[in-house]
Amino acid sequence: MTIFHWLLIAALVFCFVSCLRWFLKLIKQPKDYADPKGSVADGVTFSCTKAMLPTHKESAYLHLPTYIAGIIYHIGTFTSIILLLLQLIFTNFMLPYTGNCEMGDGTSCFIFSSNWTFVVYLRLFFAVALAVSSLCGVAILIKRFTNKELKALSNIDDYLSNIFVTLFQMFSAIVMVAPYSTWTQPALFIMGTILFIYMPLGKLRHVIYFLSARYQLGAFYGKRGVWSMKNKKH
Amino acid sequence: MQEDLTERKQKALDFLNSHLNAKLITALNSCVHCGLCGTSCQYYIALKEEKYMPAAKVDLVAGIYRRYHTFAGKVFPKLTGTHELDDETIDKMVDTLFGACTMCGRCVAHCSVGVDIPFVVRTGRMMLQQMGLVPKSIQSTVDAALNTGNNMAISKQDFIDTITWLNDDLQYEVNDDNATIPLNQSGVKMLYTVNPREPKFFPLSISAIAKVFYLAKESWTLSTDYYDITNYAYFVGDEEGARVITERLVNEAIKYGADTIILGECGHGSRAMRWEGPNWMKEKYPVKTITAVELLAQYIRDGRIKPDKTKITDLVTIHDPCNLVRNGGVIEEQRYIVNACCSNFVEMNPNREDNFCCGGGGGQLAMSEYNERRMKIGKIKADQIRATGAKIVVTPCHNCVDQLNSINLEYKLGVTIKTIAEIVADAL
Numbered sequence: 001m002t003i004f005h006w007l008l009i010a011a012l013v014f015c016f017v018s019c020l021r022w023f024l025k026l027i028k029q030p031k032d033y034a035d036p037k038g039s040v041a042d043g044v045t046f047s048c049t050k051a052m053l054p055t056h057k058e059s060a061y062l063h064l065p066t067y068i069a070g071i072i073y074h075i076g077t078f079t080s081i082i083l084l085l086l087q088l089i090f091t092n093f094m095l096p097y098t099g100n101c102e103m104g105d106g107t108s109c110f111i112f113s114s115n116w117t118f119v120v121y122l123r124l125f126f127a128v129a130l131a132v133s134s135l136c137g138v139a140i141l142i143k144r145f146t147n148k149e150l151k152a153l154s155n156i157d158d159y160l161s162n163i164f165v166t167l168f169q170m171f172s173a174i175v176m177v178a179p180y181s182t183w184t185q186p187a188l189f190i191m192g193t194i195l196f197i198y199m200p201l202g203k204l205r206h207v208i209y210f211l212s213a214r215y216q217l218g219a220f221y222g223k224r225g226v227w228s229m230k231n232k233k234h
Numbered sequence: 235m236q237e238d239l240t241e242r243k244q245k246a247l248d249f250l251n252s253h254l255n256a257k258l259i260t261a262l263n264s265c266v267h268c269g270l271c272g273t274s275c276q277y278y279i280a281l282k283e284e285k286y287m288p289a290a291k292v293d294l295v296a297g298i299y300r301r302y303h304t305f306a307g308k309v310f311p312k313l314t315g316t317h318e319l320d321d322e323t324i325d326k327m328v329d330t331l332f333g334a335c336t337m338c339g340r341c342v343a344h345c346s347v348g349v350d351i352p353f354v355v356r357t358g359r360m361m362l363q364q365m366g367l368v369p370k371s372i373q374s375t376v377d378a379a380l381n382t383g384n385n386m387a388i389s390k391q392d393f394i395d396t397i398t399w400l401n402d403d404l405q406y407e408v409n410d411d412n413a414t415i416p417l418n419q420s421g422v423k424m425l426y427t428v429n430p431r432e433p434k435f436f437p438l439s440i441s442a443i444a445k446v447f448y449l450a451k452e453s454w455t456l457s458t459d460y461y462d463i464t465n466y467a468y469f470v471g472d473e474e475g476a477r478v479i480t481e482r483l484v485n486e487a488i489k490y491g492a493d494t495i496i497l498g499e500c501g502h503g504s505r506a507m508r509w510e511g512p513n514w515m516k517e518k519y520p521v522k523t524i525t526a527v528e529l530l531a532q533y534i535r536d537g538r539i540k541p542d543k544t545k546i547t548d549l550v551t552i553h554d555p556c557n558l559v560r561n562g563g564v565i566e567e568q569r570y571i572v573n574a575c576c577s578n579f580v581e582m583n584p585n586r587e588d589n590f591c592c593g594g595g596g597g598q599l600a601m602s603e604y605n606e607r608r609m610k611i612g613k614i615k616a617d618q619i620r621a622t623g624a625k626i627v628v629t630p631c632h633n634c635v636d637q638l639n640s641i642n643l644e645y646k647l648g649v650t651i652k653t654i655a656e657i658v659a660d661a662l
């Protein structure tokens with residue numbers, strides 16, 4: 001374990017504890033005394049499935065390029081986080097299994113194949129995918145800088161969050177291309193550390209609040225009988 | 235004076251602090267500033283200014299929250315774009331939260347995240363109410379309701395005179411000298427409520443519902459003390475006032491032995507009474523509530539009234555009131571009724587829970603300060619109506635009727651606006 005591992009672990013713990021604190025505040029729902037017309041569970045299911053499709057949201061179908069870029073960007077973020085955690089746990093992650101990796105000698109492997117070609121292709125796939133998602137992040141950033149309405153709405157945190165997440169994805173992609181380089185993984189770990197320390201401070205917190213917002217939305221329309229999975233008109 | 239304002243600001247901040255439950259915390263933290271909600275809001279569509287974007291309205295309140303309730307906001311206020319609760323912020327809040335939002339909720343389902351935007355707007359209005367900064371015109375409407383029992387300050391005698399005159403009219407209409415509009419009758423099944431605009435300006439809509447009740451042999455009464463279904467205290471963020479108005483109607487139903495309150499054709503009144511009222515009273519009602527639309531649909535389904543759809547041959551469309559439809563779940567009933575009463579029906583586009591507000595909701599009709607804006611955003615509805623080619627627009631809300639009448643004149647639509655009860659009565 002290097003100092004970069006420890007810094008990243010500390011940042012992750014800080015981020016997790018902060019998220020947990022907010023999450024706990026969201027559990028107790030205010031009591032609603034009104035008699036239901038529909039079902040909360042049905043509304044929440046609808047809210048988290050069909051209602052998120054581009055066919056149902058103007059924010060998606062009226063702004064399709066931004067919506068698609070946003071979806072790819074978010075998939076890229078989650079993928080990068082998963083890859084980062086795997087690299088933190090398994091020292092030789094994404095290197096092919098050569099038989100030298102023995103448990104107990106301070107190294108560990110995320111063993112999925114000893115086939116060099118397969119591993120190289122897989123790394124290449126992740127590298128290209130993350131490069132594309134990073135580009136989506138750059139596109140969103142450019143839109144924020146140039147679109148009049150969006151600029152008026154944005155604060156420093158909006159820009160910083162976008163920049164940090166995009167850089168994080170870029171470093172993730174670079175590690176996939178050059179896993180043997182001495183600087184790529186430490187750079188990714190530093191970027192991850194910055195990201196996880198920053199996350200609780202600004203809008204990146206929406207990772208927690210998004211879920212709660214979808215629940216609240218579904219509960220509201222579900223209870224009032226507006227949203228239902230059974231409604232054919234939806 | 236300065237000290238007084240400082241105290242009032244503190245009161246508003248304390249109010250925000252005391253209302254931070256899971257729902258509000260979520261709404262104040264979840265906007266990601268993607269800016270994709272502008273195209274769902276009539277104000278932004280019609281007026282094309284950034285301050286009218288739903289997210290900009292949310293940000294006014296969320297920025298205050300971030301300033302006083304988050305670590306980053308307290309230590310690095312610029313970083314997350316926080317707002318001090320100062321005069322500049324307050325002016326913006328009054329102008330956009332009161333003057334540029336009908337609290338229609340159209341933006342909510344279309345938001346990328348699902349932020350409850352009108353809920354945040356209402357929270358901002360509540361903070362302004364704590365500071366005594368509610369626009370005068372709508373505050374006087376609330377005061378009238380609290381002081382006289384109805385928002386138009388109609389005297390009891392005037393109300394009785396109107397109903398007596400309508401009673402004669404009903405007897406003539408149904409050709410029965412025993413037909414009556416019951417006032418303060420005990421032992422009835424239902425208490426009917428009206429929008430005070432009806433006795434004041436649209437008495438024929440009371441005649442219409444009375445005719446339907448007569449033919450359906452309903453057991454009902456009007457109360458001469460408390461009959462007002464509207465609740466503008468809800469829109470100004472005065473929870474205590476809203477509770478008082480709600481409780482009066484519940485008590486009135488109990489007084490006359492009615493087990494059900496019929497929520498007259500008023501979108502926000504129905505919403506306030508049906509969905510918000512129990513929470514203001516912090517208990518389940520001892521009586522049931524049903525909207526007039528649901529009741530009339532039930533009459534037709536049960537065969538208690540038999541409309542003749544050949545009587546109305548003009549092309550008819552429906553305007554869906556936001557508070558009744560998107561925020562109240564009464565969606566298909568009005569379609570069922572109109573299809574049973576009219577031979578030619580066409581949907582507006584978009585419709586149902588996706589419909590655009592008429593522009594008069596959220597108390598806009600009661601805020602003369604913003605009349606010009608109200609008429610400008612009404613163009614969206616005018617265009618929607620014109621595109622249908624309809625001659626009659628039916629809407630189960632008297633506020634919407636008023637706004638639709640205004641845009642009918644302003645945009646020269648040449649349509650007739652009717653309530654659901656009126657269209658049913660016409661078909662009987």
Ligand code: SF4
Nearest residue numbers: 275335336338339341
């Ligand atoms: S509630 Fe209606 S008027 Fe208010 S911001 Fe949303 S869409 Fe616009």
Ligand code: SF4
Nearest residue numbers: 265268269271289345
């Ligand atoms: S669409 Fe929703 S999340 Fe995006 S800016 Fe508007 S309110 Fe915020």
